[in-house]
Amino acid sequence: MHRTKHPGARLLLGALWTEGEAAGKIENIGPVPSEMLPEVYRRADALVFPTLLESFSRTYLEAMYFGIADPHRDRDFAHHLCGDAAIYF
Numbered sequence: 640m641h642r643t644k645h646p647g648a649r650l651l652l653g654a655l656w657t658e659g660e661a662a663g664k665i666e667n668i669g670p671v672p673s674e675m676l677p678e679v680y681r682r683a684d685a686l687v688f689p690t691l692l693e694s695f696s697r698t699y700l701e702a703m704y705f706g707i708a709d710p711h712r713d714r715d716f717a718h719h720l721c722g723d724a725a726i727y728f
Contacts, residue, residue: 680705695720 655661665687671679680686680701685708688698699720702709711717713727 676701677705680707683707685710699725 652665652667655665656663668679683705686698686702687710688696695716699709699711699717703721703724708726709721709724710726710728711721717725717727
């Protein structure tokens, strides 16, 4: 199920879910209530948060806290928050 309203995001996720090596490996779970976050992070292999506009999000810090792979856009704010703990693209 596509749990996003942006048409570009739906197209990207649709392609990722049906094509190539990513097929069946990526899940967009949509909004998560705070009380469920620890379980979601424990079950995740990676967090992908490809934003160009975000300047701070607790999401980066949560992923680092739970020790999951945390790829980020190569942006100054991400380097400031995550240092060498993230994978940049």
